[in-house]
Amino acid sequence: MKIAIYGREFHPSVIPYVRQLLDHLISRQAELWIYDSFHRFLTEQITCPHQFRTYHSREQLPEDTGFMLSLGGDGTMLAAVSIVGPSGIPVAGINFGRLGFLASINKGEIEDALDAILDGAYDIQQRALLSVVAGDTPLFDGNPFALNDITIFKYDSSAMITVQAHLNGELLNAYWADGIIVATPTGSTAYSLSCGGPIIMPGSGNFVITPISPHNLNVRPVVISNDFELDLEIESRTGKFLLSCDSKTETVSTDTRLKIKRAAFDINLIRLKNHSFFATLRNKLLWGIDARNY
Known part of the structure; x- marks a missing residue:
């Protein structure tokens, strides 16, 4: 499967998670297309033994791109959506930022989340723009x-x-x-x-x-x-x-x-089966944590 990856410069503490993500995708025989400026940054941070393909715009991505992975916070996710545009390519976000309303996949669940997406165990949510x-x-x-x-x-x-x-x-x-x-x-x-x-x-x-x-x-x-x-x-x-x-x-x-x-046009967001809008609200906005509610 062809997978587009979009990201920006990140803190060194994120490097092990990015390496884990790339290694896992390679082990699943994925063909990776990495945003060119992000690829240049990656090559300065980690050793890339595989020859990744690069792109600068959605026109340079293959028509059969399976989905795009956004690596970062919600701001990175919004930039990824801007690149995807009306192409219909689904987008999933790995949260390396703070709040993560849009980039809903936590860095601690990378491998399980990737396996679910690659195996088709997810829902598509169409979001209006x-x-x-x-x-x-x-x-x-x-x-x-x-x-x-x-x-x-x-x-x-x-x-x-x-x-x-x-x-x-x-x-x-x-x-x-x-x-x-x-x-x-x-x-x-x-x-x-x-x-x-x-x-x-x-x-x-x-x-x-x-x-x-x-x-x-x-x-x-x-x-x-x-x-x-x-x-x-x-x-x-x-x-x-x-x-x-x-x-x-x-x-x-x-x-x-x-x-x-x-x-x-709408944007197609990938949502895992165990992720829901209300669960996100409870987790991100800290609803229900007051001890008086229990």
Whole structure:
């Protein structure tokens, strides 16, 4: 089986786990395709006796690639999703980071998890993405989509910005705030949650609009159907604002009008049989650990 591997530079303490992963995949006769910059980093850290193939973009991956392994935290996983794009290649994450909502496989269960995936003992979860368009202005090197969220944020520490938000042509609100977050159900446990947004189950068919430090305290997050289109106009004293798409950020002029809607494709995430959304919430958010609950 052909397996794509994506990763970034990591702490030396992770090296034994990466070596274990590569050795196990090789023992299972896997053909490994490693992201080129990550491959260069690996060759500086460990001895690679096998001639791995490398890639720089999804167009360079074989059409029959079985799945992609992301080695790192959730940020690495988001970058891997950006590379996979509309190809349909399933993605699994080995968590070498901290929280690990998306990269759900712990480094202590690498071999068992890999065997389960290689043997087909897993589920595929389709996750909706957001896309953003700024007229004729190209964004994010042609990959203007997000698995977690699209965020509009003020450019610097100066005054707040005003975001005029229209849903399907109707005015929703004029947000006077540091910015707003438009999050998918997958991203509802990320930045949106830290700003007071709700947790939304994947597959629920919704997005959430969460203001960042709004001036009016009665402005609250709004859950909307993912069939809606959101048009945004931004006013700022600096004449520009920051637009982020998961882990990517660009500076955009306030002359630019944004359109945010559901992307035309979904991402396939690999989930092991013993992993569930609610179990992840309990483990990562420490639900139920209060001794008074027992």
